[in-house]
Amino acid sequence: MRRVIHWFRRDLRITDNTALWHACNESDEIIPVYILSTWKKRHSWTGPNRQEFLCGCLESLSRNLEAIGGRLILRAGDPVQELEKLIHETHADRIYFNRGTDPYSIEVQQQLEQVSEKLNIQTFSYKDTTIFDPNEVLTREGHPFRVFTPYARTWHQQEKPSILPKIRTLQTLPPLFSLPVPTLDYWGLTSESKIIESGEKAARKRLTDFLNGAIGAYREKRNFPGERVTSRLSQDLRFGTLSPRQVYFGCVEASKETSGTIRRSIDSYVNELVWREFYMQILAHFPGVLDDDFSDQFFALQWDENDSALKRWCDGVTGFPIVDAGMRELNATGFMPNRVRMIVAMFLTKDLHLHWRKGERYFMQKLVDGDMALNNGGWQWSAGTGADAAPYFRIQNPWSQTKRYDPAGLYIKTWVPELREVDPIRFTQSPTARLAKDYPMPIVDHAAERLKTLERFNRARRGAVSVSVRARRAAAM
Template identity: 40%
Template sequence: MADEHTLFWFRRDLRLNDNAGLYHALRENKSVLPIFIFDTTILNQLENKYDRRVDFIHQAISKIHKELLSLGSSLLVHFGTTENTFKSLLKTHGIKNVYANHDYEPQAIERDLLIKNLLEKNGIEFKTFKDQCVFEKTEITKDDGKPYTVFTPYSNKWKKALIPFYYRAYPTKKYFKNFATVTANSIPELKYLGFEKTDIRLPEKIKVNDLLIQKYKEQRDYPAIEGTSRLSVHLRFGTVSIRQLVAKSLPLSETWLNELIWRDFYMMILSNFPHVAKSAFKKDYDYIRWRNNEVEFEKWCKGETGFPIVDAGMRELNATGFMHNRVRMITSSFLIKDLLIDWRWGEAYFAQKLNDFDLSANNGGWQWAASSGCDAAPYFRIFNPTEQQKRFDPYFIYIKKWVPEFGTKKYPGPMVDHAEARLRTLSVYKNALSESKQMNLF
């Protein structure tokens, strides 16, 4: 068929440059038509219509669309379920094959299998490629072929395996001539999708600050300092290439590189141990008897705990969709080990609020704090929020920014006694592990 197209399906890879699946689609085919689907299966789960992530995606695909128009092509954007979209495309377009990049989340795997089967029934091949991580699934394993569950030996082997081949950019620009020449399509407005414009902004050019990366090790733990790259949202939606960032980090900072490796590590864990999405990585920790006090959870959500470093973090999250990584550890530890509230409650709240929400990283972070995850903090390691504040925000700069009433009569006292809460948690965890041990004897 003269009008047959190869479809490239954008998902978590919202860029034209250095895009693995797009490179293969353009190199191997002519008349490549890029598509994006605003999947209502996902959008309908978002209760808050002021969602920065949807706005960010909308800005990213608008940028791609503009770039494609300059090349005489266009981005085909659909709004509906993925299955219905492809059923419609099969009727309206001659499709030669479909290309995309891998996605590792359980729901995405189910979705891709559904589309793969639908396409194959119609004689159409569905090809996917590794793009959002450097090493995936079982590419880095122990000598016996089993997946790592501890970060340090994983990262050591990851670094030994890293050669320039794995972080060189895919030269997509070389094949831009193979984009389909089509009549310009229009991008549906946010309002049409049922969402509002927010304060998030996609920069015209994403900059990586060399000096910041060089100083990352010494500055990264202090929330009052602009010491982190803020690139996590770009990695989440693929507006920047992981390969570009690895290449950038190698001469500048091993500590920053390690953060990128943690990202690969948690994706690998999710791929090999998918049960972590709903339950503890270490099964013994599913025996913990959580208090799950809803009133206390609400205070934590609002940033009204009486512990200023915790409250500052939660208010920053609620106001901006961002929280500093050190403060993420402090707030999650407080919810789990001071209030004895199930880590899944906090994980779900972060999933709702974080601009950079990523299932594998969010789950990995929460299970680390709960001591239930792979390579997690031992259960008797419990952050003292007051000591954390003294160490990482000694002059209350970060706290005063987000908790202006701190130091006045309007600011509440601590909702729990940390020393007592610590002892309570140690007892509950100890009993849970003892119960699990007894149950496993039978």
């Protein structure tokens, strides 16, 4: 009789879950456990939106496990200590889990390996959060890729792991203590946004709806925030209510039934899944990106300190309608479309000259899909400091971005009610008078700030910034 533990992490589903599937096949009894972290003390990088989504995922996971005969055990605290206690309580002799690829997950995994060795139990870890592990897609010389295109080419050439068969039954014995499924109260939080529905069933429905509908228009319309054609699966990939294989092979199947424009549209969607894995391998191989620029060209770049400008950006009252619409959507729902994320990120870093880390942190506190690797990648891309980033001189103009991607003001009018009666043509050019009585004038002049940014980047590149600026920058962080 073999009794094992399955440790749930970023894999909150029972379908196509690699470690859970192996645990089921290689044991008689499974103890499926999730350990709530005391995030308030340890991570200042999350907030009510992501915690609320997590609560919903745990609720759904608990129901799904019960439906196949199992029971989710919830504990709280340091994961390694809690797993150790559970081993003593249950006499399980194996722990199964899916590997994380960020530096914190890797550290916990290493600690668990040490404890397991001490207790003489075996750990079995699997690739699951990505289609390829960071070490599976490498250059011919065996180095990590720093540039997306050759990474993507290699990614596409490799054979993908298949979707696993369904788990039909799972036995959880003996009766064990479990905390109740938490609500936000557990962390002393209250709900602050209207977030998307959580859980495996809701995630699968989103995927099916997308594959049967909007994916055909994805390539053409994905950058138009008012059109809402993107998949809205980022939080599901983040929490593992879907596996990346389910999404990828869903695309492969959809591709078989079609050709031409729609197939190209599906390909461009798959390309985004590859960007996801590209950033995850960047963080795994270069964990220093969480603290510093990926590129060492701009070490001496001068950033400003301006709390009131930061607050206006966070609150969505900069007087730039597209920026304000994005920030208000983020504050109201914990989501923002990719094009708008790029616009607000470039605005913070290149119009307000505030460090990308300030925006990165605010996003992590608000985004339901907040993911250390993708968020850092997106911020450093926008700031021009990242892996395969936008060239520093490519500074998006919020007015012309609006003209191109929200010409009828659909998106802006949804999120900035003060502007609902304004002619959308006025959102596409720097105003000389207020757009509406209750709406502020632009906080800066984009043309002037663009020149300032170019000058700062050029100065940093020439290495002409004095050592005292470096020292000031270090002191400010």
